[in-house]
Amino acid sequence: MIILLKADMPRGVPGYTEPTAAQKASSKYPKPHRDWHGLTIAIENPAGTVREGVDETGRAWRTVFKYDYGEVIGSEGADGDPVDVYMGLTPDAPEVYIVRQMKRKNWDVYDEDKCYLGFDSIESAKAAYLAHYDDPRFFGGIVAMPRDEFIAKVRATAKAPGMLKAIVFLRGD
Numbered sequence: 001m002i003i004l005l006k007a008d009m010p011r012g013v014p015g016y017t018e019p020t021a022a023q024k025a026s027s028k029y030p031k032p033h034r035d036w037h038g039l040t041i042a043i044e045n046p047a048g049t050v051r052e053g054v055d056e057t058g059r060a061w062r063t064v065f066k067y068d069y070g071e072v073i074g075s076e077g078a079d080g081d082p083v084d085v086y087m088g089l090t091p092d093a094p095e096v097y098i099v100r101q102m103k104r105k106n107w108d109v110y111d112e113d114k115c116y117l118g119f120d121s122i123e124s125a126k127a128a129y130l131a132h133y134d135d136p137r138f139f140g141g142i143v144a145m146p147r148d149e150f151i152a153k154v155r156a157t158a159k160a161p162g163m164l165k166a167i168v169f170l171r172g173d
Contacts, residue, residue: 016046031070034087036117037151040073041085066131075157079112083154086128088118096150097125100140107137115150 016032023029031042045051045065052062067089071082097116103109116125126142133139145153 016043018049033073034068034070036087036091037147039075039151039154041070041087041117042073042082043068043070043087045069061134063132067128069132072154075154077113077157078110081112083115083157084112085115085117086119086132088116088120088124088128090120091118093118093120094147095122095144096147097122097142097144098150099125099129099142101138102140104135104138110140111138117147 017030019029027044031044032046034041034043046068047065049065050062051065052060054060068087069085070087071084073082075083077083097119099114099116101111101114103111114129116128119125119128122142122144126139129139129142130136
């Protein structure tokens with residue numbers, strides 16, 4: 001069976017309601033939660049939702065989410081925010097893929113990590129990443145990590161923020 005999804009319609013994340021503009025700006029609004037191998041993921045943008053705005057040059061931008069996007073509750077990434085994740089369609093995939101994202105307009109400077117859970121291959125995770133960004137210079141490399149190791153490291157970030165990045169990228173790019 002083939003299911004076609006309209007690009008501007010969420011795929012039915014239970015509990016999701018579109019936040020107001022003020023809620024989006026503050027990032028403080030109710031987000032549905034999903035359990036993934038013992039981690040709680042807050043879904044900020046279900047697949048099909050749109051994020052848009054205007055950059056500092058006046059150029060409009062728009063991102064249609066191809067996959068559910070959110071954050072791991074109770075974690076802290078290298079940027080001080082919870083660990084960012086995209087949720088693929090294979091929840092039991094044995095590896096997690098971590099993309100090193102570079103700073104906009106300062107392409108040789110590290111910005112943050114984006115983690116891809118439930119993707120079948122490093123190639124599919126990279127393609128998913130590139131589908132969400134309008135400039136390939138955001139992509140600073142990708143590494144694979146066994147799912148259980150990722151879960152342990154994310155849990156450890158609650159006590160040692162940034163640990164995920166520091167250990168992951170010592171393994172190679």
